[in-house]
Each structure stands twice: as structure tokens, then as C-alpha cells.
Amino acid sequence: MTGWSGGSYGERGECLLAPNPNLMTLDGTNTWVLREPGASQVVVVDPGPIQDGHLDRLVSELGDVGLVLLTHHHYDHAEVAHEFARAKGCAVRAVDPAYCLDGDPLRDGEDLSVDGLSVRVVTTPGHTADSVSFVLPADGALLTGDMVLGRGTTVVAHPDGQLGAYFSSIERMRSLVVSGEVRTLWPAHGPVLDDALGVLDLYLAHRRERLAQVERAVSELGLVLAADSAEDETLPRRMVEVVYADVDESLWGAAELSVRAQLAYLAAR
Numbered sequence: 001m002t003g004w005s006g007g008s009y010g011e012r013g014e015c016l017l018a019p020n021p022n023l024m025t026l027d028g029t030n031t032w033v034l035r036e037p038g039a040s041q042v043v044v045v046d047p048g049p050i051q052d053g054h055l056d057r058l059v060s061e062l063g064d065v066g067l068v069l070l071t072h073h074h075y076d077h078a079e080v081a082h083e084f085a086r087a088k089g090c091a092v093r094a095v096d097p098a099y100c101l102d103g104d105p106l107r108d109g110e111d112l113s114v115d116g117l118s119v120r121v122v123t124t125p126g127h128t129a130d131s132v133s134f135v136l137p138a139d140g141a142l143l144t145g146d147m148v149l150g151r152g153t154t155v156v157a158h159p160d161g162q163l164g165a166y167f168s169s170i171e172r173m174r175s176l177v178v179s180g181e182v183r184t185l186w187p188a189h190g191p192v193l194d195d196a197l198g199v200l201d202l203y204l205a206h207r208r209e210r211l212a213q214v215e216r217a218v219s220e221l222g223l224v225l226a227a228d229s230a231e232d233e234t235l236p237r238r239m240v241e242v243v244y245a246d247v248d249e250s251l252w253g254a255a256e257l258s259v260r261a262q263l264a265y266l267a268a269r
């Protein structure tokens with residue numbers, strides 16, 4: 001599927017697509033603008049990269065901004081956050097204190113309220129240690145950052161990202177869907193996902209399948225994993241060539257990070 005260009009979702013969400021498409025960012029970074037109907041202030045999630053006037057567009061198109069939130073620290077989400085917040089006179093909040101501006105680090109379970117809009121913080125480490133998701137209860141939506149993408153699967157960015165945390169976080173998202181609180185996923189790259197349960201189950205199945213493939217390759221090569229196998233110079237790349245043979249070679253660098261995360265997970269078991 002191609003042709004995602006953002007737009008309005010639910011009663012409260014609008015996605016302004018950043019002009020930074022590539023193999024990793026898919027169509028580009030989704031900058032989510034959230035607003036309670038009738039309210040004047042908005043919350044901006046992931047102002048994104050400076051690329052090709054995205055910052056200028058945000059500054060000129062968005063009026064009163066109450067708060068900037070970051071789903072994690074990667075530059076394609078966070079690069080312009082401080083400059084944008086300064087231009088709008090508001091705070092930036094993220095899990096990592098280093099990325100906050102005039103605001104406290106986000107805490108798990110925290111309820112944010114901005115001009116009548118309710119947003120709940122759910123920490124979901126895995127893609128990175130500081131990955132966080134946001135529940136928009138009134139729209140039954142979950143903003144997933146890079147933990148779940150609109151197409152394909154995501155990267156567990158070893159050593160910052162960890163596979164054990166990743167599995168727990170996806171399970172946690174799943175329980176929000178099963179309880180009926182979340183119906184739709186709004187990712188940071190690619191289209192919104194209305195089959196939330198189907199997608200999360202696919203993510204779990206895919207990651208377990210890759211893990212089994214890595215485990216099989218380890219035993220076929222007669223390797224005994226040690227605590228530092230994930231940091232080995234050549235082993236992860238050899239694994240990628242076997243396990244990710246079906247994936248375009250331009251993505252092997254990213255795949256190698258996930259393989260390192262898998263090796264660390266297996267070695268720690």
C-alpha cells in the first residue's frame with residue numbers, strides 16, 4: 001500500500017506528514033496534532049525533522065500549542081522539538097529528561113490534560129528504551145510512535161532497544177485493545193491501522209518467528225552464545241544474511257540491530 005499522506009482521524013487527530021520519506025521512515029514522519037473539539041490549544045506529538053520546511057509549516061499552520069510530546073528521541077521525531085516549542089512558548093515532554101524543555105519527564109500512567117483534551121501516557125520501551133505511547137481515550141486511539149508502524153515491522157534498535165521489553169510492550173498494547181479502550185493505532189510512520197488486534201498479533205508472531213530463525217541459525221552454526229555475542233563484529237551480519245535473506249539488502253543495517261537485540265535476548269535466557 002502506498003499513498004499515505006496524513007489527514008484527519010477520529011474527532012481529535014490530524015496527521016501532518018513530514019517530507020522525509022525513505023526506506024526507514026516509510027512515507028515520512030507523522031506529526032500528530034491533537035485537539036479537543038471546540039478547543040483552541042493543540043498538543044503536537046513528534047514535531048519531526050527540520051527537513052524541507054516542515055518546521056516552518058508547523059509554526060505557520062498551528063496556532064496555539066499547549067504542549068509538545070515526543071514518542072522517543074530519534075531525530076526524525078525530535079529534531080525540531082525544542083525550536084518549535086520555543087517558537088510557540090510551550091513545554092516539551094518526553095521520557096528521557098534530556099529531551100524535555102520546561103517540563104518534567106513523562107511517567108507511566110500519567111493523565112495529561114490540555115484545553116479539555118485527555119491523553120494518557122503508557123511507557124512502551126522496546127524500539128528504544130525511551131519509547132512511549134499515548135492513549136486518546138475519547139477516540140479509542142493509541143499513538144504508537146515507532147513501536148508499531150503503518151506498514152511492515154519495526155526495528156529493535158540494540159543496544160538501546162531491547163527485545164524482552166519489546167515483547168512486554170506489545171502485549172501491553174494488546175491488552176488495551178482487548179479491554180476495549182483502544183480500537184485504532186496511529187503510528188509515527190505510515191497509515192493508521194484500524195485492525196489493532198490483528199496488527200499486534202502479527203507483530204508478536206513475526207518477532208517470535210524471527211527469534212526462532214535466529215535460534216535455529218545459531219544451532220546450525222554450532223554456536224554457543226555468550227553475553228557479548230550481541231556485540232560480535234561479524235556474527236550478527238552472518239545471521240542477517242541467513243535470516244533476513246527475504247528482505248531488501250538496503251534494510252540489512254536495520255535488521256542487524258534487531259538481530260543483535262535477538263542475540264542479547266537469547267544469551268540472557
Ligand SMILES: [Zn+2]
Binds near residue numbers: 072074127146
Ligand atoms: Zn525511531
